[in-house]
Amino acid sequence: MKLVTKHPSIIFGVCSVFIIFSIILDSVAKAQEQSACPSGQVRDSTSLCNSSSQGQESGIMANAEEFFRSGRNFDRQGQSQQAIAEYTRAIELDPNYAAAYFFRGNALALEGQPQKGIEDSEKAASIYNSRGESQWAxxxxxxxxxxRRGIQEGEF
Incomplete structure (x- = not known):
């Protein structure tokens, strides 16, 4: 609770990014549901909708997505350690799951592991940059x- 009472602006900044990212992620999920590809994935519809590649990739992606959703549910319930474990499982199944890195990084930072939170945030940025999604990065x-500002100000 030291973080909340000492510098509310740091918490406000982290929460603002977290909330904005959640809203955008929800919008993307809704758009994917309306995709022409049965798997709902919209990254590269030509390869994902191809029946030969879809079976194996969509199975892995579905499992990673399940762990990610489970992590989000744990996060919403305030169960950060369980959320971190679920995000980690999603990342193990899909090492390019940028959103899982983002949410795990946020949870790690709030759980007192700010350096790991920075590493995950930077990994997510790298993944988004490699996809040409500079705004997300x-x-x-x-x-x-x-x-980093929180660390410098003694918040962690």
């Missing part, structure tokens, strides 16, 4: 900077 780097 910038949001991830903002979280990393917010955590």
């Amino acid at each position: 910038e949001a991830m780097l903002q979280l990393a900077d917010t955590i």
Whole structure:
């Protein structure tokens, strides 16, 4: 609770990025549900909708997505350690799952492991940059900077 009482602006910054990212992620999920590809994935519809590649990839992606959703549920219930474990499982199944890195990084930072939170935020930014999604990458780097400021100000 030291973080909340000492510098509410740090918590506000982390929470703002977290909330904005959650809203955008929900919008993307709704858009994917309306995709022409039966799997709901919209990254590269030509390869994902191809019946030969879809079976194996969609199975892995579905499992990673299940762990990610489970992590989000644990996060909403305030069960950070369980959420971190679920995000980690999602990342193990899909090492390019940027959203899982973001949410795990946020949870790690709030659980007193700010350096690991920075590493996960930067990994998410790297993944988004490699996909050409610079706005998402910038949001991830903002979280990393917010955590760094918290460390410098003795919040962690």
